[in-house]
Amino acid sequence: MFNTHPEPEHLRRVFEDTQVLRKPIAGIVAGYHILPYVLVAPDDEQAQRAVEIRGKIRVSPRLVLTPRHLGQTYEQLFDDPQLMDRTLVGRMFSFLYAHRQNVQLESEELKIVKVDRDPRAQIDRALDELMRGEILDTGLIFAPDVKFYPVSIERFISEILDQEFPRQ
Helix, strand or coil: CCCCCCCHHHHHHHHHHHHHCCCCCCCCCCEEEEEEEHHHHHHHHCCCEEEEEEEEEEEECCCCCHHHCCCCCHHHHCCCCCCCCHHHCCCEECCCCCCCCCEEEEEEEEEEEECCCHHHHHHHHHHHHHHHHHCCCEEEEECHHHHHHHHHHHHHHHHHHHCCCCCC
């Protein structure tokens, strides 16, 4: 049964415990950009197994004048009702960058795979793949709770936005 209201403290812990292990060399330089990522988390049914999620986030800097309560939800951004915890469906996916630059986010090419490998071993494998292929534009993320992986993606994007648009 799904929890109808996630504990705010649990969501904060997921955000804070998410490890962005590798950021793209180039982030949001100007205009429209794509941020590919590989996210690895322990399988919620068997912690010794991993879940790997690969996707791309399209980031389009633009002026967004939308009342906060009408913003984009996780369900709209990550069309993934089987894995994502249902309590995130209504959560607004927004970034407080109004004093700098607002962004529009879209998710595409979401691929979710359960693997018979320890999560840390899967991270090592993904990192090795990125290094061997000299892939510089893909982030690598460790998520502590796979059911709340969009919160970990939010952490990844927040770190990139902080890097690209530092607060003044």
